[in-house]
Amino acid sequence: MAMAHRLLVRLAALWQKETLALLRDRHGLAALFLMPMIFILVMSLALRDAFDAGAATDLGYAIVDLDDSPTSRQYAERLRRLLTFRDSGTLADEAAARQALRSGEIGFALVLPAGFAAAQPDGAQARGTERPALRLLVDPVVPQALQTAFRLHAEAELGRFQAELLMHRLGRALMIPELQSLDPAAHALPVAVIAAAGRGGEDRAMPSSVQQSVPAWLIFSMFFVVIPLSAVFIAERQHGTLQRLASQQVPFGLILAGKLLPFFVVNQIQAVLMVLVGRHLVPLAGGEALVLPAGAAAWAALWLISAAASLAAVGWALLIASLARTTEQATVIGGVGNILMGAIGGIMVPAFFMPDFMQQLAQLSPMAWALEGFHRVLLQHGGLGDVLGPAAALLGFALAALGVAVLMNLRSRSR
The missing domain is CATH 3.40.190 (D-Maltodextrin-Binding Protein; domain 2)
Structure with missing residues (x-):
């Protein structure tokens, strides 16, 4: 009991340290929240007629x-x-x-x-x-x-x-x-x-562009935690903070766990904020409102895929932070990696617009797994069982990324 209590105290102190460091990074927070809001608003309006072929066009x-x-x-x-x-x-x-x-x-x-x-x-x-x-x-x-x-x-x-x-x-x-x-x-x-969406026992309205844009750019913004997280991580390495924690017998796995919760919370705040943008801000600009699922099972499925995507994003960010030696390297590697995963994963261009070989290639992107899970809930009106596959794949990716990050840092300490 005493060891568990001491572990929780250390973990709470690490969470507090990471939260304070994150709040000081105003530019990183702006990128995490303002960028996806702008993307959702612009892309929902720009692609409105592409997803609603029966709507009058401006031509x-x-x-x-x-x-x-x-x-x-x-x-x-x-x-x-x-x-x-x-x-x-x-x-x-x-x-x-x-x-x-x-x-x-x-x-x-x-x-x-x-x-x-x-x-x-x-x-x-x-x-x-x-x-x-x-x-x-x-x-x-x-x-x-x-x-x-x-x-x-x-x-x-x-x-x-x-x-x-x-x-x-x-x-x-x-x-x-x-x-x-x-x-x-x-x-x-x-x-x-x-046209009507025919999945389930009744006809439903065909999804609008906002149903596609909100989950896509939400996932993209989640993975951009790589920038503030790696900046904090590399700064701690350069300033000797990680070495001092190691000298106090703080396991490196506990240090990573201390970084996991604050950025997980940031991702969930992003999710709520992006849903509110799609629900209220896009209609004010002339688009359609985001249609949210009904029923506890659908909301549980939505939270599960959101949580799994967040864990995958944070695991990816910790892996990049462990690979990079400088903040510039982390920004380039993480940013380019996110853009590539988004490009092939159906974030920037919907997968059904891609040729067959590109659709097969999309299955290699964790963003595609997350997008599939969100689509199963928001577009296909699925429940908890429908997102278990994508959620499991995202959790597997998160564990693999965290495992590699731990091994790399343990090897670095032994040197």
């Missing part, structure tokens, strides 16, 4: 109706209901459309030619005459994928519109009342496919 379009007939106006109205681009209204002529394209006000201008109504299946255009074509004017800066998407939407709606007009014409010719009374505007077919 505008206008329609130039040179026919100005009920048929052309009806087609334009139906097209507006289909497109997810920003509607900039109707322009008078092509010159106005080209000016709007040059000024960057719109990305597309769809020109409905004169004679559009007469060229339709129920129109009055004579046989053998050339049908006027719709023309799409495009800002060349617009990516090719968006150009193709706009053109295909316009062509598909035109085909649907012409088919309904043809049926109306056949109804008149064959004296079929049902086809004669067919109104293309009133009997328009559904054009929207509503």
Whole structure:
């Protein structure tokens, strides 16, 4: 009992020392808290449309109706209901459309030619005459994928519109009342496919960009404890603090344990703060709010993966601090290592955007394991059992990193 009490007293003193050293490092604390807040806010807004394909984009379009007939106006109205681009209204002529394209006000201008109504299946255009074509004017800066998407939407709606007009014409010719009374505007077919997350017993809304950004940049910020922790560790080594602790028979494992709790607490504060940013600050900036899980099991799973990621991050930081001889070395090795783990682990670019070999490579990154665990809770609405695998992998990484750090420092002391 006396030995255990003496061990706890030493450990509490080490925790207090590490906490005071951490609080003095204002630049390190700013990097740990301000950097992920900015990343979450910026990336949630920047990737909003990439994760919500049905949302209206800021890329505008206008329609130039040179026919100005009920048929052309009806087609334009139906097209507006289909497109997810920003509607900039109707322009008078092509010159106005080209000016709007040059000024960057719109990305597309769809020109409905004169004679559009007469060229339709129920129109009055004579046989053998050339049908006027719709023309799409495009800002060349617009990516090719968006150009193709706009053109295909316009062509598909035109085909649907012409088919309904043809049926109306056949109804008149064959004296079929049902086809004669067919109104293309009133009997328009559904054009929207509503996506829903189907895991579990009920449909759920598809995740927004903030559901992806918050866990990704939270994990990235957790691993950046390598900078303040290694700075404190190397300063203690250079100033002789570690040697004095060793002379007082303080085991090196206890010294590492003394560093573990303060930075673990910092990581958990980061987690709470980043969740609050996603929940309250991102909506104020125009994005969607982070949707948190419901139920005690989901919250327990969320805490477990957060704790495992924190232990992995602190273990990684202690390993880097043991490897580096100077603060500059620790900053370079730790910073570059974090960026590489984030790049291949799906933090900076979601893994489903990567080619197959990159997705396989991502499984080597501890950040990918942590991200998978967070996604199982926040995106797939999983419970405690769903995160046991990623959490176990992170804990194994933490123990391995701590073990190597202890061995390296014991070897250094023996020398």
